[in-house]
Amino acid sequence: MQVPKLNQAGPLRSFFSKFEAHLDQENYFQFFSNRKKAGCDTYLRTDIYPAEKMADVILEEYGVRNKLKGNVIVGLPDPTWNVPIFFFQLGGNEKQKIAMLDISPTLPDVDYKPLIPVYEKYRSLLGIQPCKLDWVNRISSPYLLQCEYGELDTELFGEAMYEYLCIWLEHFYLPGRKLEDESQIAQATNAIREFKLILHDNDPAYGIFEKAWGKPVADAFYYIETRTHPSLPMPGVH
DSSP states (O other), X not given: OOOOOOOOOTHHHHHHHHHGGGBOTTSOEEEEEEEEETTEEEEEEEEEEEETTEEEEEEEEEEETTTEEXXXXXXXXXXXXXXXEEEEEEEEOSSOEEEEEEEEOSXXXXXXXXXXXXXXXXXXXXXXXXXXXXXXXHTOOTTOEEEEEEOOOHXXXXXXXXXXXXXXXXXXXXXXXXXXXXXXXXXXXXXXXXXHHHHHHXXXXXXXXXXXXXXXXXXXXXXXXXXXXXXXXXXXXX
């Protein structure tokens, strides 16, 4: 059997260059599905790794009918650690991009001082405007860099991702400590569940993939992304 190689292309290369040593590459999920119709592909390639202090590190490449394509990186912490969420998305077409980059808090006492100069630098260089999407603001820090279907210097945004990743690694992940207070663990658990729930409720991916692949395959994609604690119910299950 020929197994797909690990995906380390595009923006994922920058992530691997900093975080590869922390990923458990002997214990991971791979998911790939594609529907080719009228010469157009609708595909998703996902690699999901565990890591110390992390529940899931999700690395994705997707394409929709040869019109949209992109990458997603989500670092979801184990809620018993005081590590914030790392989140990156960059996609769209040649003229319009959708992009998000953030270190999202799971506890209220995150010290963002190391991030602020980098945020201000790229906010200015990229001409970032305040986000108008309520659901995005609900799961983001004040230092979100984002583009809502507009023009974007993607090379510069990739540089911003690398600098955010370096700060997340040095100031949050590596010094991350185990939580002992049950109320803090509950707070982090709720924040991670809320992040996953709001993100998936507002992401059109499931509907696009259900139409392209059928519900059982779309459910499989949803399950592997949301199965770890705090897990989400499957779509349509309350």
